């Protein structure tokens with residue numbers, strides 16, 4: 599909207615001005631984390647459907663086909679241990695991608711280790727995580 603005495607502002611400027619008005623200007627100025635992992639409905643996957651999770655260090659973007667929106671990744675951290683991570687960047691909410699043995703955010707360049715820990719680029723917090731349980735009998739992971 600514009601008119602006499604008005605000027606248009608970008609969404610970023612609006613967010614920064616709003617945060618400043620709430621006394622959170624430092625957050626906006628330093629690029630701190632603004633996004634938390636979204637809530638998800640629990641779902642189950644079969645390990646066999648994700649060959650990259652067959653070995654320790656493997657990463658996969660998982661989806662049960664019924665979910666919409668919020669991407670989730672699983673990392674195999676041990677022979678019988680896994681972590682489930684939100685792929686919504688904690689900095690400004692861009693979709694994080696698998697990159698090599700970890701994750702990369704194309705939004706502003708933050709990088710994360712396979713366990714979700716921030717490792718470099720744009721300063722922000724670690725990737726959010728979800729509960730995950732491994733059913734060794736059925737070869738399934740329940741996430742969320």
Ligand code: FES
Pocket residue numbers: 687688689690691692703704705706707708720722
């Ligand atoms: S949205 Fe800024 S680094 Fe991810």
